[in-house]
């Protein structure tokens with residue numbers, strides 16, 4: 001039996017490969033030697049035995065021989081054969097002929113000689129041939145107000161015309177596909193272009209100084225929306241780029257004071273489009289797009305006041321969940337104090353800058369964590385999610401301890417539930433812009449200070465705070481680099497189901513169940529918040545299933561801290577740490 005013949009075992013496959021690779025001769029003679037050795041053992045055996053045949057077929061040397069045969073066969077098939085027996089001679093001749101043509105400047109087609117008597121005023125023409133494909137040509141034309149000439153108004157970045165490098169803004173069109181454009185309207189020229197198939201030939205008088213785009217690429221966040229179809233002023237509606245609040249745009253050309261060229265970073269492959277410049281959009285916003293100011297939740301009226309210890313009854317104490325603090329937050333916009341400071345403090349007005357310059361920011365492991373801001377309509381679950389997050393990992397996530405002017409109760413501790421301060425101290429914090437949010441409730445002031453947030457961040461923890469949207473501009477500083485997560489209700493049908501046992505907090509009822517009107521109000525408010533403040537939201541989570549929403553929140557926070565994000569450019573340029 002071959003199995004018993006251990007002494008004649010072939011060297012293992014790996015070694016065989018190695019030795020074959022270093023010296024093919026050695027490997028082959030080794031195999032052949034093995035074959036002869038093995039064959040000698042077969043002489044004395046019964047040639048009719050099935051076992052013999054079995055052993056023979058399973059013997060490693062036979063397989064090795066078959067492999068060698070396959071390799072030889074493959075090599076024979078692969079052998080390269082020249083396409084023609086004279087290939088080498090032919091290629092040599094072609095090279096020499098090309099060399100001679102270039103050396104003798106023997107180019108075709110031969111152009112007729114220039115006439116001797118060209119008047120000085122004769123304009124040089126350029127003939128441009130573009131092959132039309134599915135894409136637009138990427139250029140706009142206009143009629144010169146004085147001369148009536150048809151001019152290339154702008155060449156769109158990334159379009160066919162720009163990529164050809166042959167058409168420039170300011171070039172004068174003379175002919176399109178052999179048809180003179182003299183006296184035609186731009187619309188008639190567009191019609192000729194629309195009718196043409198395949199190649200389009202332009203005869204142009206080139207502009208004397210083609211514009212050079214030396215500006216650096218700028219990225220901006222759209223703080224408003226823009227719909228070219230609804231803008232009667234846009235020079236070419238088809239070339240317009242629509243965008244929504246919060247879209248990140250790459251501004252590729254700012255040569256024109258009124259109309260910039262931009263592309264969305266979510267769609268980088270497409271050619272650019274026209275967008276109003278910062279100056280123009282600001283003007284348009286003032287003229288047409290004054291959106292209705294946001295009206296926060298005002299339906300809660302104080303009648304019966306009963307202190308409720310929201311924040312207790314958990315496994316441990318978490319600051320910033322007190323009922324009075326939460327009710328006060330909702331009313332903060334109504335406070336006259338808030339209004340007076342807010343206006344001098346540069347809070348967001350409905351007509352703010354339409355574009356905000358942004359850059360990519362990647363937090364370094366040694367940097368403090370970014371502040372996490374949760375916001376959403378009252379009752380959507382902002383506090384529930386914040387509480388779950390802190391309970392999930394209290395050594396990693398924490399709330400800031402708020403300030404209040406009310407007196408400390410016997411069971412409270414200064415710096416645990418609140419920082420208890422005098423009205424004067426509280427107001428001086430407001431006037432020195434050290435309060436991120438504040439409000440008045442039942443004659444007392446409540447609020448969260450920058451320092452309270454910094455205390456959490458300096459400890460190397462992630463500070464998670466709940467904020468009303470009208471306070472968003474106050475926290476948007478390079479110091480805190482907030483990442484804003486909007487918590488959104490799902491549709492009414494799902495909310496009715498998921499909020500069956502949920503309790504709403506009001507200042508006259510404790511543990512009141514959600515009514516349909518509450519859910520409807522929540523949905524309306526969420527829509528208004530999104531419309532007015534959507535540009536500030538870095539991430540949106542629909543809070544339907546609490547479990548899913550928590551998981552999404554955790555993952556969003558991780559991304560905010562560990563992955564590059566678009567942030568206002570001012571946060572980075574004024575950041576001494578980076």
Ligand SMILES: Nc1ncnc2c1ncn2[C@@H]1O[C@H](COP(=O)(O)OP(=O)(O)OP(=O)(O)O)[C@@H](O)[C@H]1O
Pocket residue numbers: 326376377378379380381382383384385498499501502503504505543544545546547549
């Ligand atoms: N996904 C959810 N499924 C079921 N119940 C939820 C969900 N999210 C929140 N709740 C419940 O809804 C109620 C209101 O939530 P929460 O107190 O967090 O609201 P809120 O957004 O903080 O509003 P407010 O600031 O007015 O208190 C609570 O009883 C909470 O447990």
